[in-house]
Amino acid sequence: MITLYDMSLSGNCHKVRLLLSLLGLPYQTQAVDLRCGEQRSPDYLQRNPFAQVPVLDDDGLIIRDSQAILVHLAKRYGCEKWWPDDAYQLAQIAAWLSTAANEIFHGPAKLRVHHKFGSPIDTVAAGQTTDKVLGIIDRHLQNQDWLVGDSVSIADIAVYPYLALAPEGSLDIGAFPNIIAWFQRIRALPGYVAMPGMWQA
């Protein structure tokens, strides 16, 4: 059985919910109450010493980090579209997983946590990171439908949630038409699931 240690408002958790749904995998969720500090309980720290959601428990195999969970699910349950055998394609996917862990997290995700939950952040730095990464992704999608190759991959799934949640970070995504067209391709995938607050046409 697959159990997702989950927090409903987390875009990192939504990456996992989205891929599980696209792959048609049954799973249960275990809510982690971050406001009550449940992520710092001894039990939870055993699962993830970083005290973050999500964590996946796949029949006793415990995996922390949203990108790592996507890798596990794609390799274990996906067809080659989700986990190509080619080194160069895997490397291109890995580059976007780094972007998700770094620039997306420290840009649009931080702006959202600031505007939605009032967390203190360096809004100038987060704004600069956001402008840079949105511009790069919009230009990247000018001549291709997906971030890597000619079909959806976990690169798209890792990058999508915090871009689609941009309105909650007071970001005007309307200036990025190629990103919006890509949103629409993702939303048309069989099994797609949204989360509240995501951009809508």
Next chain:
Amino acid sequence: MITLYDMSLSGNCHKVRLLLSLLGLPYQTQAVDLRCGEQRSPDYLQRNPFAQVPVLDDDGLIIRDSQAILVHLAKRYGCEKWWPDDAYQLAQIAAWLSTAANEIFHGPAKLRVHHKFGSPIDTVAAGQTTDKVLGIIDRHLQNQDWLVGDSVSIADIAVYPYLALAPEGSLDIGAFPNIIAWFQRIRALPGYVAMPGMWQA
């Protein structure tokens, strides 16, 4: 032919130099002069729109991002030790690649760029991130020799350089005995190469 777009003082570049050397792969370097803004030239931005080093050119295949380059080299040229076939092991490696892209970069690497080059950073935030990640890694290495499984992997290579460069960030690595023992295991690998400024016994 493999060409590494390189900057000698970059720990991210050193991840790639180290793996190339451990794998015994011949390569040439092309220095990128960051102080003169060469990373923002139109030619370079074609290779990496993020305007960062390193970039790898492997017979015309262009790869940005140090973690992604490690994935490419491990999958294309490494034996199974470097690129296991098991989904769970790959996911554990991917989790540390995220840590390298996020916490290691925004913690010890930022402190180094501040103390060595005078870059303005939020030293409080970088210090907190550093304390957290060093503690987690030291405890993780208490009962195991390598970050994932029972042999060296690209997880170790991605995390090592900016931890070994901690003295340049005014960090006292002496408080983390398991990290120091792991440094020594890495330094004993056949083909190991150091870079100036790294921790020495």
